[in-house]
Amino acid sequence: MTWEIKAGLMGKVQREASEYLFSHFPGLEDKLSIDDYLTERIAMQDELFRRVPPMRGAVALVQSLHKAGVPIALATGSNKRNFELKTAHLPELFGLFDADAILTADSPEVRPGRGKPNPDIFLAAATKLGRDVGSPDAEPTAAQAAERARGLVFEDARPGVAAGVAAGMNVVWVPEPELLALEPDAKFGAKQVLAHLEEWDPKEWGLPPVSFVVPDLK
CATH class of the missing domain: 3.40.50.1000 (HAD superfamily/HAD-like)
Structure with a gap:
């Protein structure tokens, strides 16, 4: 994923962000549904969130x-x-x-x-x-x-x-x-x-x- 795509994801709610992400990868939804992606994404995020460091300063x-x-x-x-x-x-x-x-x-x-x-x-x-x-x-x-x-x-x-x-x-x-x-x-x-x-x-x-x-x- 490029930083241009990440910039477009910021500020969007989860489903809207997922739809935006999928729009940049044609054919992805044929292999993975947005619902399944969100399930996997939330599980990974939950683990990462528990150790995210604070912003410097x-x-x-x-x-x-x-x-x-x-x-x-x-x-x-x-x-x-x-x-x-x-x-x-x-x-x-x-x-x-x-x-x-x-x-x-x-x-x-x-x-x-x-x-x-x-x-x-x-x-x-x-x-x-x-x-x-x-x-x-x-x-x-x-x-x-x-x-x-x-x-x-x-x-x-x-x-x-x-x-x-x-x-x-x-x-x-x-x-x-x-x-x-x-x-x-x-x-x-x-x-x-x-x-x-x-x-x-x-x-x-x-x-x-x-x-x-x-x-x-x-």
Whole structure:
């Protein structure tokens, strides 16, 4: 599978992503049904999810923001089941988010078909943090637009970048290098594009410093 195909898979729900994948391999469905593929894929993912490492710099960033009292929420395109599988072994990171400020693709606040790249999940996350950012169904007032513009979104996928931009928030895009190489000069509306979170400078955003401690691997 090429990185172009992977880029197209990101942000899609499982069946939609599978149909997209199969469309790039004519004749595959004659040998393997999408239902059978999903069964095998889910079994493999369940095993891999239990040991997925955190993104470089993520633990230090979240711990620092949490310690400084900066309101933080999590808005993921994963469903609740997959999110819990991915995060159960990383309490030092995900345990810092208030449970009410964690939104998944199947949270009741996110209507079916309104996941990323739609802005709904980020607006719902801001609302969970007590911010009046209005509704995705109505034009925001001046005050609501200003509140949206105070939001800072960290994203690794293009649909998430589009969702943050559509929500009127500032987006820091941290893509995998292979994805960035597809369009190295494209920012898709993001305010910053970083190779990893440790490149992020909180001073540029008026936020407290973050200590990105790099382990001694000698």
